[in-house]
Amino acid sequence: MAADFAVIGAGTCGCAVARRLGELRPGDTVALVEATRVGYGTSGRNAGFILDHHSHGGMRHFEAARKNDRLLAAGTAWLRDLVRDHQIQCQWSDWGRIYVAAEAAAEPELKGVCDGFDALGVAWRGLDRDDLEAVTGSRFYRRGVRAGGSALVQPAAMMRGLAATLPANVTLYEESPVLEVGTTGGFRLACPDGVVEARQVVLCNHVYAEEMGILRRRIVPLASFASLTEPLSDAETARLGREGEFGLLPANANGSTVRLTRDRRILMRNTLYYARAKRFPPKLMDDVADTHRRSIARRWPDLGDVGLAGTWGGILGFTRNEGSLFGAVRAGLWAVMSCDAAPMTKGAIAGKLLAEHICGEESELLRVMLSLPRAALLPPDPILRLAVRRRIGRIAAAGPGER
Numbered sequence: 023m024a025a026d027f028a029v030i031g032a033g034t035c036g037c038a039v040a041r042r043l044g045e046l047r048p049g050d051t052v053a054l055v056e057a058t059r060v061g062y063g064t065s066g067r068n069a070g071f072i073l074d075h076h077s078h079g080g081m082r083h084f085e086a087a088r089k090n091d092r093l094l095a096a097g098t099a100w101l102r103d104l105v106r107d108h109q110i111q112c113q114w115s116d117w118g119r120i121y122v123a124a125e126a127a128a129e130p131e132l133k134g135v136c137d138g139f140d141a142l143g144v145a146w147r148g149l150d151r152d153d154l155e156a157v158t159g160s161r162f163y164r165r166g167v168r169a170g171g172s173a174l175v176q177p178a179a180m181m182r183g184l185a186a187t188l189p190a191n192v193t194l195y196e197e198s199p200v201l202e203v204g205t206t207g208g209f210r211l212a213c214p215d216g217v218v219e220a221r222q223v224v225l226c227n228h229v230y231a232e233e234m235g236i237l238r239r240r241i242v243p244l245a246s247f248a249s250l251t252e253p254l255s256d257a258e259t260a261r262l263g264r265e266g267e268f269g270l271l272p273a274n275a276n277g278s279t280v281r282l283t284r285d286r287r288i289l290m291r292n293t294l295y296y297a298r299a300k301r302f303p304p305k306l307m308d309d310v311a312d313t314h315r316r317s318i319a320r321r322w323p324d325l326g327d328v329g330l331a332g333t334w335g336g337i338l339g340f341t342r343n344e345g346s347l348f349g350a351v352r353a354g355l356w357a358v359m360s361c362d363a364a365p366m367t368k369g370a371i372a373g374k375l376l377a378e379h380i381c382g383e384e385s386e387l388l389r390v391m392l393s394l395p396r397a398a399l400l401p402p403d404p405i406l407r408l409a410v411r412r413r414i415g416r417i418a419a420a421g422p423g424e425r
C-alpha cells in the first residue's frame with residue numbers, strides 16, 4: 023500500500039506522531055506500522071506512571087531537566103485531555119505519586135528528590151513511617167515525599183484506547199514488523215505480508231532503530247522487570263492502606279516501583295539488567311519473579327502467598343546528558359526516541375511536537391524541544407556493557423534493603 027507518511031512503531035511516541043500528523047494533514051494518509059500489537063510493547067507494559075515533572079534527584083544537568091520539566095507537564099496535560107475527550111477506559115487516576123526510602127542510606131537520595139522539586143518549583147509534602155503505613159498498610163518505608171499532578175493508569179488500556187481513536191486518515195497495521203527500509207525513489211518498508219511505500223518515514227521503534235543502523239550509540243538500554251499479582255480479595259486489600267490505590271517510586275535506583283492498582287493488584291517493578299535483546303532468558307524471568315515475591319512479602323509479611331498473574335521485562339533508554347533524540351535523520355526520514363525521566367509522557371509530547379515540526383508548525387514548546395542537547399555519544403560494546411554492569415552492581419550494593 024502507499025501512504026504519505028509511514029510511522030514505524032506504535033508505542034507512546036508512534037501513536038502521538040501518527041495522531042498529530044493525521045490532525046495537521048487531513049488530506050494526507052498515515053500508515054502506523056507496528057511489529058506486534060498496540061499495548062504489547064513497553065508503552066503498554068510498564069508501571070503506568072504518567073509523570074508531569076522530572077522526578078529524580080541529582081539533576082546534574084539542571085538546564086536540560088528544567089526544559090524537560092516543561093515538556094513533561096505539557097505531555098501529561100495532553101494525555102489527560104485525550105483520555106477524557108475520547109473516554110478511554112484505562113483507570114486514569116490523578117492520584118499523584120510518593121517517593122519512598124526504606125533505609126537511612128536512601129535518605130540522601132530522597133533529599134535529592136526534594137531539592138530537585140524545590141529547584142523546579144514543585145510542591146511536595148514529607149511523610150513519616152506512620153503516614154506511609156496509612157497509605158500503604160506497610161511499615162517498610164521510613165520516609166516519603168508526596169507530590170500531586172501526575173497520574174496512574176493501566177498503560178495497555180491507555181495505549182489500546184489511543185490507537186482506537188486515531189484520526190480517520192491514520193491506518194494502523196499490527197503484527198507487521200518492518201524488516202527493511204528501502205530508500206530508492208521514496209521509502210519502501212518491507213513487512214512479511216506486504217510493502218508500504220511512503221514519501222516520509224518516522225522511526226518510533228525505540229532501541230530497535232539501532233538494528234536499522236540509526237541513532238546508534240546514543241542510549242543506554244536497560245531492561246527492568248515487573249510483576250502483577252492476581253486481584254486481591256477484600257480482606258487482602260484491607261491490609262494495603264486506606265486509599266484503595268497508590269503509586270510509589272523508589273528514591274534509590276535499586277529500589278522498587280510499587281502500585282496498588284484500581285483493580286486491586288499489586289504491581290512490583292525492580293531489577294536492572296543491561297540488555298538489547300527483545301527476549302530474556304527463562305531462568306532470569308524465574309529469578310525476577312522470585313525477587314518480586316520476596317519484595318511483596320517484605321512489605322506485607324501478613325499478606326500470605328498472593329499469586330502472580332504475570333512477570334515481564336522491557337527496555338528503558340537512558341542518555342548520558344538528559345539529551346534528546348528528535349528530528350531529521352536525513353531528507354524525509356525522521357526519528358524520535360523517548361528516554362530518561364518520565365518516558366511515557368516525554369514520548370507522547372515529543373511525538374506530538376515532531377509531527378508539528380515535520381508540518382512546519384512553530385510553537386514555544388517546540389523551541390524548547392529543539393533546544394535540548396542532542397543525546398551524547400556513548401562508547402561501543404563491550405566497553406559500554408562492562409561500564410553499565412559495574413554501575414548496576416554499585417547501585418545494587420548501595421541500596422540492598424530498598425528492593
Ligand SMILES: Cc1cc2nc3c(=O)[nH]c(=O)nc-3n(C[C@H](O)[C@H](O)[C@H](O)COP(=O)(O)OP(=O)(O)OC[C@H]3O[C@@H](n4cnc5c(N)ncnc54)[C@H](O)[C@@H]3O)c2cc1C
Pocket residue numbers: 030031032033034035036055056057058062063064065066067068069070071072073198199200201226227228230245246247248291334335336337338339359360361363364365366367369
Ligand atoms: C517494567 C517497566 C516499567 C516502566 N514504567 C514506566 C512508568 O511507570 N512510566 C513511564 O513513563 N515509563 C515507564 N517505563 C518506560 C516506558 O514504558 C518506555 O520508555 C516507553 O514506553 C518507550 O516508548 P516508545 O514509544 O519510545 O517505545 P516502545 O513502547 O518500545 O514502542 C516501540 C514500538 O516499536 C515496535 N517496533 C520495534 N521494531 C519494529 C519494527 N521493525 N517494525 C515495526 N514496529 C517495530 C515495538 O513493537 C514497539 O511497540 C517502564 C519500562 C519498563 C520496562
